[in-house]
Amino acid sequence: MNTSYKFQGWLGLDPSSAKGNMQWKEYEPKTWEETDVDIKVTHCGICGSDLHTLRSGWAPTIYPCCVGHEIVGTAVRVGSKVERNIKVGDRVGVGAQSGSCLKPECEECASGMENHCPNMVGTYNGKYADGSKSYGGYSDYCRAPSHFVVRIPSSIPSEEAAPMLCGGITTFAPLKKNGCGPGKKVGIVGVGGLGHFGILYAKALGAASVTAISRTSAKKEDAMQLGADGYIATNDDADWSTHHARSLDLIVSTVSSPNMPLEGYLQLLRTNGQFIQVGAPEDKLPAFNVFPLIGKGVKIGGSAIGAPREIEEMLALTAEKGIRPWVQKRALGEANKAIVDMDEGRARYRYVLVNEAHAKM
Ligand SMILES: NC(=O)c1ccc[n+]([C@@H]2O[C@H](COP(=O)([O-])OP(=O)(O)OC[C@H]3O[C@@H](n4cnc5c(N)ncnc54)[C@H](OP(=O)(O)O)[C@@H]3O)[C@@H](O)[C@H]2O)c1
Numbered sequence: 001m002n003t004s005y006k007f008q009g010w011l012g013l014d015p016s017s018a019k020g021n022m023q024w025k026e027y028e029p030k031t032w033e034e035t036d037v038d039i040k041v042t043h044c045g046i047c048g049s050d051l052h053t054l055r056s057g058w059a060p061t062i063y064p065c066c067v068g069h070e071i072v073g074t075a076v077r078v079g080s081k082v083e084r085n086i087k088v089g090d091r092v093g094v095g096a097q098s099g100s101c102l103k104p105e106c107e108e109c110a111s112g113m114e115n116h117c118p119n120m121v122g123t124y125n126g127k128y129a130d131g132s133k134s135y136g137g138y139s140d141y142c143r144a145p146s147h148f149v150v151r152i153p154s155s156i157p158s159e160e161a162a163p164m165l166c167g168g169i170t171t172f173a174p175l176k177k178n179g180c181g182p183g184k185k186v187g188i189v190g191v192g193g194l195g196h197f198g199i200l201y202a203k204a205l206g207a208a209s210v211t212a213i214s215r216t217s218a219k220k221e222d223a224m225q226l227g228a229d230g231y232i233a234t235n236d237d238a239d240w241s242t243h244h245a246r247s248l249d250l251i252v253s254t255v256s257s258p259n260m261p262l263e264g265y266l267q268l269l270r271t272n273g274q275f276i277q278v279g280a281p282e283d284k285l286p287a288f289n290v291f292p293l294i295g296k297g298v299k300i301g302g303s304a305i306g307a308p309r310e311i312e313e314m315l316a317l318t319a320e321k322g323i324r325p326w327v328q329k330r331a332l333g334e335a336n337k338a339i340v341d342m343d344e345g346r347a348r349y350r351y352v353l354v355n356e357a358h359a360k361m
């Protein structure tokens with residue numbers, strides 16, 4: 001079937017696209033399957049991963065590439081075999097993942113860990129089993145397999161729901177999995193898009209205290225307003241790691257740069273504490289001394305986005321508790337300017353592109 005709409009969006013054609021050189025062009029979406037949903041995009045958050053990908057920071061990107069994986073919009077075409085009973089006209093969203101093998105013999109897919117499937121397909125810069133490419137949400141329309149398309153609870157505005165689908169879930173999932181809750185003292189490193197969600201969700205999950213850990217004091221008031229109980233500015237207090245040593249049970253680090261004081265972060269942990277890295281720097285982490293690990297039985301781990309059922313759980317908690325992320329709307333037409341501002345750390349705390357043709361600013 002030929003659709004009445006075109007798949008077009010902001011395409012990165014080479015690494016210079018990250019500097020604000022994306023071009024508006026048409027592209028060929030994934031081959032239609034009856035399990036798919038076409039989403040008329042109204043909103044799409046700007047995630048740090050969009051920049052890493054546009055600039056080929058992690059690995060060579062398969063250009064042309066339309067980034068954006070915090071997508072909310074309206075289902076305009078639904079296949080005959082879609083999951084979640086999605087209907088044309090429903091408000092739906094898709095996050096950073098748009099595919100996995102979904103085979104019963106896959107240990108990860110069979111146990112609700114689709115986000116760890118060895119054949120995970122990203123919402124952009126990914127390849128489906130049939131060889132077609134995935135294109136993201138800096139666009140008019142996005143085609144995604146319904147297994148990864150969620151319904152948005154009616155009480156959550158689209159511009160707030162969009163960044164939850166990657167930024168939100170990437171902090172909610174490791175907090176939940178690693179025991180954030182009553183009695184736990186939690187630290188969130190990096191007060192950015194992910195980090196601000198980390199503060200909100202750690203509080204919502206009932207942490208005994210939440211400490212925001214940032215480079216400077218500039219974001220202190222914001223962090224406290226978001227619900228943090230404590231704040232550490234690592235560049236502004238030379239002795240921060242001894243001042244706050246052994247004060248936290250769980251740290252989720254969203255830092256996107258390899259230039260991080262990792263040993264200092266580990267010093268903040270109590271015995272049996274855990275350090276979970278979700279930020280994805282383009283270079284290796286700094287070398288560090290093992291004695292904090294050995295001496296305190298500390299564990300270092302990582303976490304990748306979250307599975308569809310975890311996203312649904314996060315959205316339900318958000319609706320139940322009335323959690324409000326801090327978003328700033330930017331016109332999709334100005335996406336090139338918005339990604340540059342994002343790269344310069346100006347977002348407070350998530351830019352969300354609004355497709356002016358499909359939604360009011
Ligand atoms: N694991 C996953 O599944 C997953 C999912 C989504 C995103 N990510 C990754 O997570 C990272 C963060 O994404 P984001 O969208 O939250 O980006 P962001 O809004 O730019 O936030 C990153 C934060 O990291 C801190 N930071 C930056 N450079 C630093 C440095 N040199 N030293 C210490 N801290 C530094 C900053 O916090 P302060 O200003 O407070 O210091 C900054 O706000 C990116 O690498 C992204 O690719 C991973």
Ligand SMILES: [Zn+2]
Pocket residue numbers: 047048049050069096166167
């Ligand atoms: Zn993301």
Ligand SMILES: [Zn+2]
Pocket residue numbers: 100101102103106107108109110114117118119
């Ligand atoms: Zn699988």
